[in-house]
Amino acid sequence: MSVVLVGGGKGKGRSLAAGDVILKAEPFVYLLSGSLKGLYCDYCFKKSEGYGRLQRCSRCKGERYCGRECQVKAWQLIHRHECPCIKRVLPKAPPDTARLMAKIIIKLKNGGDQLVEEVTDGKTRKFKDLMNHYSDIKKDRARQEQLEALTVVLSDYLGPDTLPNTADLQGIFGRICVNSFSITDMDHNALGTGVYLAGSVFDHSCRPNAFVTFNGPTLTCRALQSFTDFDISKVRISYLDVMTSTEERVKELKRRYYFTCDCPGCHDPEMDRLASSVVCGIKGCDGPVYIDENLPPSEPLPPCTKCGCQSPVTHTRTEYLTAAGYCREQLEECKDQYFLDIAQRGLERQGDNLFHPMNLLRVRLLDAATEAAISLSNWNLALQYGIQNIPALRLYYGERHPNVGMTLLKLGKIMLYLQQQQEALEYLTEAEGILNTSHGNTHPLYTTQLAPLITQAREELTANKKHNNRHYNSPHFSLVR
Numbered sequence: 432m433s434v435v436l437v438g439g440g441k442g443k444g445r446s447l448a449a450g451d452v453i454l455k456a457e458p459f460v461y462l463l464s465g466s467l468k469g470l471y472c473d474y475c476f477k478k479s480e481g482y483g484r485l486q487r488c489s490r491c492k493g494e495r496y497c498g499r500e501c502q503v504k505a506w507q508l509i510h511r512h513e514c515p516c517i518k519r520v521l522p523k524a525p526p527d528t529a530r531l532m533a534k535i536i537i538k539l540k541n542g543g544d545q546l547v548e549e550v551t552d553g554k555t556r557k558f559k560d561l562m563n564h565y566s567d568i569k570k571d572r573a574r575q576e577q578l579e580a581l582t583v584v585l586s587d588y589l590g591p592d593t594l595p596n597t598a599d600l601q602g603i604f605g606r607i608c609v610n611s612f613s614i615t616d617m618d619h620n621a622l623g624t625g626v627y628l629a630g631s632v633f634d635h636s637c638r639p640n641a642f643v644t645f646n647g648p649t650l651t652c653r654a655l656q657s658f659t660d661f662d663i664s665k666v667r668i669s670y671l672d673v674m675t676s677t678e679e680r681v682k683e684l685k686r687r688y689y690f691t692c693d694c695p696g697c698h699d700p701e702m703d704r705l706a707s708s709v710v711c712g713i714k715g716c717d718g719p720v721y722i723d724e725n726l727p728p729s730e731p732l733p734p735c736t737k738c739g740c741q742s743p744v745t746h747t748r749t750e751y752l753t754a755a756g757y758c759r760e761q762l763e764e765c766k767d768q769y770f771l772d773i774a775q776r777g778l779e780r781q782g783d784n785l786f787h788p789m790n791l792l793r794v795r796l797l798d799a800a801t802e803a804a805i806s807l808s809n810w811n812l813a814l815q816y817g818i819q820n821i822p823a824l825r826l827y828y829g830e831r832h833p834n835v836g837m838t839l840l841k842l843g844k845i846m847l848y849l850q851q852q853q854e855a856l857e858y859l860t861e862a863e864g865i866l867n868t869s870h871g872n873t874h875p876l877y878t879t880q881l882a883p884l885i886t887q888a889r890e891e892l893t894a895n896k897k898h899n900n901r902h903y904n905s906p907h908f909s910l911v912r
């Protein structure tokens with residue numbers, strides 16, 4: 432049993448406070464992303480102190496570990512079975528999904544099929560209990576093509592005799608498709624993929640009441656709000672980034688997970704209107720005017736939500752549609768990597784007073800611009816964009832969502848660097864309130880980043896005060912005054 436249940440231990444019916452651990456679990460199988468090989472330990476996901484500093488498995492030369500201890504543990508866990516496979520296909524390296532599937536096949540053959548994990552009292556899960564969406568995936572052409580390609584690779588990698596029959600392969604593949612977690616580091620960057628037995632019990636909501644974090648490959652799910660009469664079936668995490676329109680989320684959840692989301696966030700027409708709105712502008716009003724992109728350009732605009740005036744500007748619809756199209760192109764280019772000039776081009780095209788501050792195209796471009804500015808160490812610009820966007824992040828994620836906390840932490844860190852200690856302390860303290868709930872105060876994000884920054888901000892503030900007081904109280908200053 433690899434699951435520890437914490438937080439009262441009574442399971443159903445107990446009450447939980449925000450920040451309490453709902454579940455802590457080790458993966459059934461997991462894998463470091465192929466693109467990060469050599470940069471992180473394949474077993475514990477610890478970052479290497481430099482390229483080439485990890486110890487390679489002497490047999491396959493494929494896996495790399497931070498030390499002897501991780502190597503031994505990995506060997507016992509699964510590597511003794513996969514090492515000959517890696518060696519067999521050298522110098523080729525199978526794609527990540529093939530390697531993850533292979534790990535599952537190996538694990539199932541070596542007792543993994545009997546492994547039972549307790550979710551909450553009376554409720555257990557085996558690998559075969561994970562949803563596989565068999566018929567959905569069977570009908571999904573893109574996924575069937577992927578599975579066919581994977582089967583060829585796996586037959587090579589595992590040897591044709593080890594390969595399960597087609598139906599079993601389809602079942603394993605389906606379970607990976609809908610149950611995999613992206614394992615992230617403390618900055619929420621993806622490090623790898625994991626399949627968790629008990630961890631796969633949580634359903635999705637675009638307004639989640641729980642959050643999953645990782646420390647190495649260990650998954651921890653914490654409550655973002657309090658639960659009275661706790662029932663695990665009421666826990667909802669978010670499967671995707673919710674800073675998207677309802678239409679986009681519905682499409683993506685259907686495409687990737689084969690279900691139609693029915694959460695409160697998907698039934699919030701007011702939010703949907705805000706996400707696609709321009710600024711009213713009549714007599715300086717900053718209220719939102721909804722632009723329905725499906726209506727013809729000649730259609731008059733609806734009244735402003737704030738002042739109620741019927742906006743007479745009919746050309747705004749065309750103006751908006753052109754700018755929105757342009758912004759979508761820029762966002763598309765920033766999909767995998769943020770580019771400051773591209774994000775700025777989109778923001779410039781929006782002008783100063785056309786897009787409402789809560790318009791999603793504006794919010795996402797500002798977010799991209801903030802991240803790009805950070806990556807270029809352009810601190811002032813990062814602050815300018817980032818601070819502007821905080822109200823929107825609070826709206827889309829919810830006040831207490833860890834993504835809001837992460838942004839406050841980043842901005843606070845920059846402020847501290849720029850010697851704006853008072854503001855930094857405010858941002859960091861608020862980040863602490865949020866992240867202590869989602870991550871807990873033993874998570875490295877807290878112990879190695881947030882806590883030291885708060886201490887630094889406090890110390891610098893005290894030092895400044897002392898410094899100022901000394902000058903203020905000095906006879907010299909008194910004389911001058």
Ligand SMILES: [Zn+2]
Nearest residue numbers: 472475497501
């Ligand atoms: Zn390690």
Ligand SMILES: [Zn+2]
Nearest residue numbers: 488490491514
């Ligand atoms: Zn090896």
Ligand SMILES: [Zn+2]
Nearest residue numbers: 637692694697
């Ligand atoms: Zn939803």
Ligand SMILES: [Zn+2]
Nearest residue numbers: 711716735738
């Ligand atoms: Zn108005």
